[in-house]
Amino acid sequence: MTLSRTARVLLRIWAGVFLVVVYVPLAVILVNSFNSDRAFAWPPPHLTLHWWTSAWQVPGVRAALLTSVEVGVAATALALLLGTAAALALARYRFFGQRPLALVLVLPIALPGIVTGIALESAFQTTGVTFGIYTIIIAHATFCVVMVYNNVVARLRRMSGSAEEASMDLGAGIGRTFMSVTLPSMRSALVAGALLAFALSFDEIVVTTFTAGAGTQTLPLWIFNNLARPNAAPVVNVVAVSIIGLSLIPVYLAQRLSSDAGTTDSAAAGH
Amino acid sequence: MTTTSVTDRPEAPAGPTGHRLSALLHNRPGLRLGGLLAGPVAWLGVVYVGSLVVLLISAFWTIDTYTGALIRSFTLTNFETLFTQSVYWHIIGRTVAIALAVTVFDFLLAMPMAFYMAKVASPRSRRWLVVAILTPLWSNYLVKAYAWLVMFSNGGLIDWVTKPLGLGNPGLSTTATVITLAYLWLPYMVLPLFAGLERLPDSMLEASGDLGARPWYTFRHAVLPIVTPAILAGCITTFSLSLGDYIAVSIVGGTTQMIGNVILSNVGSANNLPFAAALAIVPAVIMLVLLAAVRRTGALDAM
Amino acid sequence: MKTRWLRLAAVSAVALTLAACGGGSGTTPSGKPAAVPSIAMKQSIGKGEGQLNLVAWAGYVEYGQDDPKVDWVHPFTKQTGCHVNVKVAGTSDEMVTLMRTGQYDGVSASGDASLRLIYGGIVAPVNTKLVPNYADVAPYLKDAAWNSVDGRMYGIPHGYGANVLMWRSDKLPTAPKSWSVVFEKNSPASGHITAYDSPIYIADAALYLKAHNPSLGITNPYELTQKQFNASVNLLKQQNTMVHDYWSNYLNEVHAFKAGDDWAGTSWQVIANTAQSEGAPVKTIVPSEGSTGWSDTWMIASHAQHPNCMYKWMNWIASPQVQAQVAQWFGEAPANPKACAYTEKGFCQTYHVKDYAYYKRVAFWATPIASCGNGQNNCVDYSKWTQAWTDVKG
Numbered sequence: 001m002t003l004s005r006t007a008r009v010l011l012r013i014w015a016g017v018f019l020v021v022v023y024v025p026l027a028v029i030l031v032n033s034f035n036s037d038r039a040f041a042w043p044p045p046h047l048t049l050h051w052w053t054s055a056w057q058v059p060g061v062r063a064a065l066l067t068s069v070e071v072g073v074a075a076t077a078l079a080l081l082l083g084t085a086a087a088l089a090l091a092r093y094r095f096f097g098q099r100p101l102a103l104v105l106v107l108p109i110a111l112p113g114i115v116t117g118i119a120l121e122s123a124f125q126t127t128g129v130t131f132g133i134y135t136i137i138i139a140h141a142t143f144c145v146v147m148v149y150n151n152v153v154a155r156l157r158r159m160s161g162s163a164e165e166a167s168m169d170l171g172a173g174i175g176r177t178f179m180s181v182t183l184p185s186m187r188s189a190l191v192a193g194a195l196l197a198f199a200l201s202f203d204e205i206v207v208t209t210f211t212a213g214a215g216t217q218t219l220p221l222w223i224f225n226n227l228a229r230p231n232a233a234p235v236v237n238v239v240a241v242s243i244i245g246l247s248l249i250p251v252y253l254a255q256r257l258s259s260d261a262g263t264t265d266s267a268a269a270g271h
Numbered sequence: 272m273t274t275t276s277v278t279d280r281p282e283a284p285a286g287p288t289g290h291r292l293s294a295l296l297h298n299r300p301g302l303r304l305g306g307l308l309a310g311p312v313a314w315l316g317v318v319y320v321g322s323l324v325v326l327l328i329s330a331f332w333t334i335d336t337y338t339g340a341l342i343r344s345f346t347l348t349n350f351e352t353l354f355t356q357s358v359y360w361h362i363i364g365r366t367v368a369i370a371l372a373v374t375v376f377d378f379l380l381a382m383p384m385a386f387y388m389a390k391v392a393s394p395r396s397r398r399w400l401v402v403a404i405l406t407p408l409w410s411n412y413l414v415k416a417y418a419w420l421v422m423f424s425n426g427g428l429i430d431w432v433t434k435p436l437g438l439g440n441p442g443l444s445t446t447a448t449v450i451t452l453a454y455l456w457l458p459y460m461v462l463p464l465f466a467g468l469e470r471l472p473d474s475m476l477e478a479s480g481d482l483g484a485r486p487w488y489t490f491r492h493a494v495l496p497i498v499t500p501a502i503l504a505g506c507i508t509t510f511s512l513s514l515g516d517y518i519a520v521s522i523v524g525g526t527t528q529m530i531g532n533v534i535l536s537n538v539g540s541a542n543n544l545p546f547a548a549a550l551a552i553v554p555a556v557i558m559l560v561l562l563a564a565v566r567r568t569g570a571l572d573a574m
Numbered sequence: 575m576k577t578r579w580l581r582l583a584a585v586s587a588v589a590l591t592l593a594a595c596g597g598g599s600g601t602t603p604s605g606k607p608a609a610v611p612s613i614a615m616k617q618s619i620g621k622g623e624g625q626l627n628l629v630a631w632a633g634y635v636e637y638g639q640d641d642p643k644v645d646w647v648h649p650f651t652k653q654t655g656c657h658v659n660v661k662v663a664g665t666s667d668e669m670v671t672l673m674r675t676g677q678y679d680g681v682s683a684s685g686d687a688s689l690r691l692i693y694g695g696i697v698a699p700v701n702t703k704l705v706p707n708y709a710d711v712a713p714y715l716k717d718a719a720w721n722s723v724d725g726r727m728y729g730i731p732h733g734y735g736a737n738v739l740m741w742r743s744d745k746l747p748t749a750p751k752s753w754s755v756v757f758e759k760n761s762p763a764s765g766h767i768t769a770y771d772s773p774i775y776i777a778d779a780a781l782y783l784k785a786h787n788p789s790l791g792i793t794n795p796y797e798l799t800q801k802q803f804n805a806s807v808n809l810l811k812q813q814n815t816m817v818h819d820y821w822s823n824y825l826n827e828v829h830a831f832k833a834g835d836d837w838a839g840t841s842w843q844v845i846a847n848t849a850q851s852e853g854a855p856v857k858t859i860v861p862s863e864g865s866t867g868w869s870d871t872w873m874i875a876s877h878a879q880h881p882n883c884m885y886k887w888m889n890w891i892a893s894p895q896v897q898a899q900v901a902q903w904f905g906e907a908p909a910n911p912k913a914c915a916y917t918e919k920g921f922c923q924t925y926h927v928k929d930y931a932y933y934k935r936v937a938f939w940a941t942p943i944a945s946c947g948n949g950q951n952n953c954v955d956y957s958k959w960t961q962a963w964t965d966v967k968g
Contacts, residue, residue: 025415026410082311086307099566107320123321213677240414243411421829543960
């Protein structure tokens, strides 16, 4: 599309301003992690490395980080299983209840978190399930499924299914076809879905507050509990900044993976 | 073209059992479908929807105001209170207004950015831009909200900028809530828009231009129809996230109350789950109506 | 096909509902005083069960998670073998909800939660003979309205504090001596007032009206007739037009006072100390009308899975040295005055320990229930307070 020179320049400026706006609060967090004032006075009276050096000795944070990772991995794994299964069913078959099922899959993230939270919490309570890491995993998997589903079903709809038919014509069994033909072509969608699911689970707070039990803290819960503690609040900023830094790697990798597949797609579609 | 026998391959299904299972599944599509659906349906259909149904039912119960124990007998008291006391409708109205404002604001901010990323930026910078948009998602929601609290406070960053210009600082208020929520959900609006715009073939836009259509006409009649599902997906997500929020507003909202706060206070406070459930039905119904309305456009797949 | 799906949905809904319908307690409609459930009291303490699950305010159960030097849990575990898990709750109401799940052994309940826990059968009476340190607890905290019923003690007092009036001495050069600075329309702090974000704050308004509107006849700010209640709520609605924010996270309040967003409002001594240590010019006072306050009690769950560990904990937390640590960390008066031998100089004066006259002016949080002390049942109960609070904030 040929855009006028002005349009291009304006858009570029907009993008620049946009990025500045997005990153200013993150810069504030970064500055506050060096803020000597525990209640985040602005401007910071002094800068100090104290919080950075003491951050990782705070016992709660390492356990919380580990729990978050465990929950994220487990919920993502479950989401991959359920989401892929649902996507295969909905993309390759026609059956009654197709549309309601598609709707139900979206519900956990379309409905406000507090509704999902109190629904699951009372369900767990009435069925007598002990609250703990497993209830969190169940809750997270519930809304992570749609992340995987949407990516995989989009991918499956772009594949015609003829490759699978050919594979089976050549004598490969169902399992073989799935492992050697379907799965590899879905890989980028699975990775994208898995990454989104993990990110969603990692930062989730609302549903988690309702479904966590005694002694189980994910990182967002730890942050929630510690933003109220004067001696721990600045450490929260340190943790937040560190997580951002650490996340750059998987995010970049995932982007590499999915955009590589994306370009193959558009080439195949004959742009 | 020679057909290779599967049994020659070392990774072939071992023995006749594997073959039989495969053949059985191949001949019975219903069985395959059932196997695929069992998990998702059991999990989401029964457990999740079931828990929502129970929540709905509990909206028709009450609690004993003395001991707080549930009284499981059908009554419409909760809905009576909800409909007769005007404060709840003020709060619901305010919440919907905030959610709408955030959605519109985010759309206007995100659309040019998504367009730039999809159509103007070079492929290499596109990748970095996506990373740049995704990165804030990894910084914790609460920490970002607190950063805004620091900025909106008296003497904070916003005062630094606005005081020399003679402008006012909204301070902790409904305005601050809208701004903060808009900031928090920006990536959720940019990404679907970007994904949708990326799929727009350049060749079509060029053809439209070649045939004499002006940019605005092309936009309205060629771009928009294809991109509409993505727009709706972004809007629905942003709207839903804002509708149910209670954390950001409690941090930067000053005295502002949203429906989420009232639901929360009824779950934790007076332990009045039935009334909280009745309140929760309102945003749930709003979202269900919206979802049903956009179902046909395919927006749900883009979420 | 369609009916099959509908039937499946219906069956699952019914199944879950039936599961939910097990064990509903027969209850009386509100207004009639229900009897306190009769729950047995422990008669002896055996060996520790090795674990303890607590619900507590932030800062009450420290195991070095905030400051490695602040830890009274590891010594407890070493002595008793009970490993402690703590769930921090932000409000009394959260605590009640958590205790109701039955997953916890004990809770540090404030007065506005304790009665609900007692009447709901969620906590059991405490056999104070099994807690040796109980004998040293200040007498005015024992057998109080918020922690005992029919002469039975339901917990071990932990500590107490008043909700003080805090103000910026540079913004309000004339030191306020009355709560009028947060309630009256012509207040110099209008637009910069803060109030506690909980329905229990209605009692603060009632306390103010007790002094300034005697014709209403308010005696106990937690036992209000409908007329007294309405007057209090109206006062708060008027206040709402002058309020800058409602706080429940005390770090937010420190921040707001430091930044100058808030100039006056209800607060805790610990918040004032934190703000002062960070250079904010704030002062505190218990105004002429008196204050509301909180007196926390450790209570044991009626079906605690680790009752021995809980009794050991209650004795531990009431011991003088631990009381001193806890009180100084959180910033409150210890329930056991013997702790003063272990606190910093001047601490017990600042927090008015053993100053009974000071604390008589404090109306400790209690759960408003329909049955008033006057033998009638026309007082407004807490569920109405909650609804009114939503109305106040608008």
